Amino acid sequence: MRIGVLGCGNVGAALISLIAQQSKGIEARTGVRLEVVRVAVRNLSRDREISLADGLLTRDAHAVVSDPNVDLVVEVIGGIEPARELIATALSLGKPVVTANKELLANVGVELFGAADAAGVDLLFEAAVAGGIPVIRALRESLRGEPVSRVMGIINGTTNYILTKMTEEGADYGVALAEAQHLGFAERDPTADVEGFDAGAKAAILASIAFGAKVVAGDVYHEGISRITADDIAVAKRLGYVVKLLGIAERDAASGEIAVRVHPAMVPLNHPLASVRESYNAVFVEGGAVGSLMFYGRGAGGGPTASAVLGDVIDAAVNLAKGTHGTIGTFAKTVVRPIDETSAEYLLSMEVSDKPGVLHAVTGVFARHGVSIRAAEQEGIGADARLVFITHDAKESAVQATVRELRELDAVSRVGGLLRVIGS
DSSP states (O other): OEEEEEOOSHHHHHHHHHHHHHHHHHHHHHSOOOEEEEEEOSOTTSOOSSOOOTTOEESOHHHHHHOTTOOEEEEOSOSSTTHHHHHHHHHHTTOOEEEOOHHHHHHHHHHHHHHHHHHTOOEEOGGGSSTTOOHHHIIIIITTTSOEEEEEEEOOHHHHHHHHHHHHHOOOHHHHHHHHHHTTSSOSSOHHHHTTHHHHHHHHHHHHHHHTBOOOGGGSEEOOSTTOOHHHHHHHHHTTEEEEEEEEEEEOTTTOOEEEEEEEEEEETTSGGGGOOTTEEEEEEEETTTEEEEEEEEOSSHHHHHHHHHHHHHHHHHHHHHTOOOOOOOOBOOOBOOGGGOEEEEEEEEEEOOSTTHHHHHHHHHHHTTOOEEEEEEESOGGGOEEEEEESSEEHHHHHHHHHHHTTOTTEEEEEEEEEEOOO
16 A cells, blocks of 8 residues: 655654554554655755655655555645645545644534545544544544543643643743743744644544534634633642643533533542643543543654554555445534533632622622622732632623623722633
């Protein structure tokens, strides 16, 4: 089975190396021999960590896709264009495609899945979400008949590394981000990671597969970690929680509506996601029959991601040899519930004047908006007084209205971060 690879960065190079190392064993187990015959790159003169045979590299990605000697295409260049056009062309030529492109699938995945079904070939994408963790295969195969109610997880290693440093070392956000950049866990421009856009694309894909519904990146509510302070982390820790950036996709059993969002959340220390540290990822799946499952491992990096790509390549190659292919099926129309209509418990802190009547005034605001308080405490005295509240389950719109009114109170000098509580 002759493979054309689009891209030879960290993932592409690691994949080519894995195929060279594992090809004999793969052939012995499957009867299919894998061989990389063309590799498209942007820069032919760049030094690479792997040695490639003469004539293997080209700058012409379209030539790789249309080459009659290429049976299967791997796309690891990222972005929407030209990746979409290249994948669509490969599928129209009857060539299976394996991709790690989360941005593409989160925006036009349904279109490409339809093209793959029409062509009768595979479009596989395990590596697009959570690197080497086999969560996509589990959702689309093992759990296909499971009434999944919620999928949530830590699906961005950069933010998890930053929050781990803030939690364990008391570091400020800026210091932790700088360390992550120095170690290569964060990009020079970290916006996509720290503001939740990367996790949002992955959450859209997870929701689509888990619920069989068309969910695109634009449907996902994003809130990043750049406003999380060391004080927020410390309060959460003292109350028995850890702060994580979570991607959450939920389906309401009664209405069938889906809510998909990315935001920081306080997770109880006894929840399995609380112990996921540094750049590791984990996805927690809840279903009516299976109960709770967690998938854990390295969510990024050339090796783990290439391993997931290779698994898909083997499946696609075996299916092509047998003249068959897998299918995701149709995607039902659904209503995506806006963030204002979702519910959770919340932690809210505020700096207040330490004088009679303040607590009564503050709790009155909660009461007017129908937000019930589960726990409350005061930290400090005088000018340093701060009130900390944890609510019962409340609607997002009611909590946001509460925050707006609290900011207007003379006794409140500052309203701190608003953190949702998940999994308590």
